[in-house]
Amino acid sequence: MIEENNDNTMKIAIIGTGNVGGALATKWADFGHQILLGVKDIENFKGMDLLSNPNTSVHPVKEAVAASEVIFIAVPATAAVEVAQSLGDTEGKVIIDSMNIVMGRGPQGFSNTADAILANTATNDVVKCFNTTGFNNMVNPRYGDKTLDLFTAGDSKKGKTIAIQLGKDAGFAECYDIGGNDKFGLMEQFAFFWINLAMMQGQGRDIGFKLLKR
Numbered sequence: 001m002i003e004e005n006n007d008n009t010m011k012i013a014i015i016g017t018g019n020v021g022g023a024l025a026t027k028w029a030d031f032g033h034q035i036l037l038g039v040k041d042i043e044n045f046k047g048m049d050l051l052s053n054p055n056t057s058v059h060p061v062k063e064a065v066a067a068s069e070v071i072f073i074a075v076p077a078t079a080a081v082e083v084a085q086s087l088g089d090t091e092g093k094v095i096i097d098s099m100n101i102v103m104g105r106g107p108q109g110f111s112n113t114a115d116a117i118l119a120n121t122a123t124n125d126v127v128k129c130f131n132t133t134g135f136n137n138m139v140n141p142r143y144g145d146k147t148l149d150l151f152t153a154g155d156s157k158k159g160k161t162i163a164i165q166l167g168k169d170a171g172f173a174e175c176y177d178i179g180g181n182d183k184f185g186l187m188e189q190f191a192f193f194w195i196n197l198a199m200m201q202g203q204g205r206d207i208g209f210k211l212l213k214r
Helices: 019-031 048-052 061-066 077-086 113-119 135-139 157-169 181-200
Strands: 011-015 034-039 056-060 070-073 094-097 126-129 150-153 175-177
Touching (some): 011 061, 019 048, 019 157, 048 056, 056 061, 077 113, 094 113, 094 157, 113 126, 126 157, 150 157
Parallel strands (some): 011 070, 034 056, 094 126, 150 175
Antiparallel strands (some): 126 150
16 A cells, blocks of 8 residues: 655656666655556566665556656656556656667657657656666766766656756756757757767766856
């Protein structure tokens, strides 16, 4: 049974319990948020060790979504439409999309995953965030005396406010608003820039981005 949460933390449904979803489930649960892992099979799923955190529980996808105010999606981009359609009633809820189409591997008919989610759910509060760096930087965003930044995009002010707060709750220094839904593609291009440097150009995963100002 899901207990009511009466403090100022959030109930977050995480769909996708791999590297990214697992890293942020741990960070947010440690912060005090209530994490509801939404999975197909509650008896056998990747990331069962996440349940060792008392703020984390596992539920069928629709149940996790129904009990949460925020839905975080971290599945392969090719599954974006299928997952969006599996969420159930999302009206009034915020969806944070952390996926990227890489090398053309994504939902058919869409140039980015956030548009695919918008087309297949009832909410307009869809934002993209946590897609521009590797899961290792979610586990530890610190580099010496500096802390990495995040970026978010979407028309939903409510969604971006929550994404920015969750970025800071996960330990990032700042989370910058880069624009509306028309910047979803730019966010995915920026993600590919990181992937290109880290993987294709041999810089390794231990790199990240920070906005510097004079």
